[in-house]
Amino acid sequence: MVSRKDKEGQVKKKNLLDSQTSRRSFLKGASIAAAAGSAALVTGCVPGAEAGSSEEFSLKWEEYFKKHYRLMTQEEKDETIARLVKLAKLQYDLDIQMSSRPPQEQVLYGYAFNITRCEGFMDCVKACVKENNQDRKSKTQYIRTFEMEPGQLDPSTGDGKYFHEVPVDNKFYMGVQCFQCENAPCIKACPTKATWREPDGIVVVDYDWCIGCRYCMAACPYWGRRFNWGKPEIPQEEINTKQHYLGNRIRPKGKVEKCTFCVQRTREGKLPACAEACPTGARVFGNLLDPDSEIRYVLKHKKVFRMKEELGTDPKFWYFID
C-alpha cells in the first residue's frame, strides 16, 4: 500500500499544477503513514482506493488535502474546480461545467410561499430533485409538501405522504424546505465550520470539508438537511451538468446537503428551479434589498408569517395568504 502510494505521489509531483506549500507537504507526509495504516480497513473512503487510473488517483489525492472553500484564493478555487471537472470526466464520462461564482453585491435573497395558491402538485419537488442532482436511490428531496386540514398552520400536523389526486376539497398545502435562517442553529453547531451563511443569505455546505457528523441535522429546527447515507445515484442522462461548487455538484457519500436556493441559478440572475416550476405561482423569490422586487411587495402588502418564530432563527422564508 505504502509503496504504491509513494509511486503515485511521484507521478503526481511531476505532472500536477499545484505549487507546494509547507503546510501541504507536512500533511502529505503525515497522512501517508496514517493512510497506509488504515487503508486496508477503510478502502471505501481512502481517496483513490477505487480509482481506475493513476491520473484519477492523483487527482483524488490532491482533492483530499485541499483547504476549506472559504480559505481558498480564487486561484485555488479554480484549481479544485478543474480537478473536479476532470474527475467527472474520468469517473462518469461527463462534461460538466462548475462555477464558483461569488454572491452579487447588494443582494439578499428571500422567499415567500402563498398558501392560498399552492394546490399540492409537487412540480417544485420534481424540479428540485432534477436541478440539484439529488440521490434517486434514497429519494432525497429538499422540499416537502404537506396536505393540511383547515384550521392548522403547523406542517407537523399535516400529511406529508399523500398519494392521491390534488387538490382535495377543503384542504390546503404547505411546502417546506431549508429556510436559510439568518441566525442558523445548524451553522452554530458545526464543529468544522463546514456550513456557513453567504453574504447573499444562502446557507451553504462545503461538501468536501464536512466530516459527516450530522450535528447540524440534529440542530436544525425545520428538518432542512439531508445526509448522503450512500453514494448518490443518478441516471447518467439526468445529471444536471451546470453546477456550482456550493450548490448542486454531485455530493460525495457521507456528507450533508441542503437546499441552496439553487445557488447555481440564482447567482446567474435566474429563479430557483422550484419557483420556476410552480404552475400556480405560489412561489415568490427575489432580492430583499431591492425595494421594487416582488418579494418586497409581498412582505409589505400581505399578511405574512414564519415558522417557529419563537426560536429566533430569523428565516428568510415567509408564508402568506392572499
Add this chain to the structure above:
Amino acid sequence: MEKISQKGFFSFLYDCFRWNMQGGVPFQIFRLFLIAGMVFGLYAYSHQARHGLEVTGMSNIVSWGFYISNFTFLVGVAAAAVMLILPAYMFHDPDFHRVVLIGEGLAVGALVMCLSFITVDLGGPLQAWHLIPGIGLFNFPSSILAWDVIVLNGYLLLNALVPLYILYSHYMGRKADERKYRPFVFLSIFWAFSIHMVTAFLYQGLPARPFWNNPLMGPRFLASAFAAGPSLIILVLATIHSFTSFKIEKQVFHKLRLIIVVSAIINLIMLFSEIFKEFYFPTHHSISAMYLFFGLEGHNALVPWIWTSIGCNVVATLILAFNPGDNSPKVLLPACLVLFIAIWMEKGIGLIVPGLIPSPMGEIVDYLPTWVELGVTLGIFCLGITVVSWLIHPALIIEERYDQLTGSAKE
C-alpha cells in the same frame, strides 16, 4: 529521567508488554474472545466504510442511532472514575488509594470507546483531520461538539498520564512525588465533571429538540453516571478480587455501594420530575416523551425498552438501598449489573433516539440498529475491554511488587 536503578522507561514498557503476554490459560482464552470480537467489528466496519452509513438503521429522521447512544452512555462511565479519584487523592482514603488505578484504567478504556464510537459514526472519517486546530478549522467556542472533542481528549490524557507517572515511579521502586501529580489530579476531577456537562450540553443546547432542550439534562447525566460507573467499578473489582492475587478490601465495596445508592436515588427523583413535567400537562413539546413511553400512531419500538429499563432501575436501586444481603456479593453484584444495564438502556438509546422522533416536521419512523451497527459496537466494546485489561494487568503486578518492596501491603 533520574537514574535510580538500571531499569528505565523502555524496560518498563517492555515488562508491561511481557506481563501482558503471560497469564493463565483462562485469561488467554478470554483475550482470544476479545480479539474475535474486534475482528468481527472490523469486518462490519469495513462493510460500512465501503457502502456508507446506508447499511445502518439510521435515516434522515433518526440521524443518530446506536453509535451516538453508546458514546453518550460511555462518557458517563469514563467520568465515574472521579468517584474513586476524589476520595483517594483528596481525602487520602487508603482503601480507595489501592484501587484508584483500576478506576483510571477503566476511564481510559471508556474514553477509547467514546472516541471510537464518534469516529465510526462519521460519514467522512478520513476528513476528521478537519477538526484538528491548526491544520483544520475548529469551530470553537461556538460548536459544543468542538468543546466535546477538547474535553474528551484532555480527560483521556489526564487519566493516562497521572497513573503512568505513578506506576512508573513504583516500577522504579520509589514513591511517586505527590507534589508533582496533585495539580493534575485536581484538574482531572474538575475535568470529569466537564466531560459530562459538555456532553449533556451537546443535546441540551438544541432548541430544535424539545426532548433534549431541558435544563435537567446535565445534572441527570451526572447522577446516572455516578450510579452506572461505580456499579461497573464494583463488578470489575469483584472480578479482579476473585480471579487474581490482588485482593480488595471489603470496605471499598461498602463505600461504593453508598455512592451508587445516593446517585441512583437522585437519578430516579429527577426522572420522576421529568416524567411529571411531560405528562401532567402534555404540550407540543411532550411528543417525543409520548413516543418513548407510550408510542405514537402505532410506532412503539421503544416502549418495552424504556419500561424494562425503568423497572430494572427501580428494583436495583431498591435492592442496593435496603441491602438485603448485607453486602453479600451474591446480592450486590447482580444488583450492580442490573443497574448498569438499566442505565445503559436509558441513557443510550432511550435518550438519543426519541430526541429525534418525531422529526421537526412531525414524521414518525422507528429505528432499529442493523447487524453492522451491532457488530461495530461489539468490536468497540471488545476493544475497550482489551485496553482496560492491557492497562490493569501490568498495573496490578507493579503495585503488588511495590507493596512487597515497601512492606506496606495490608493483609
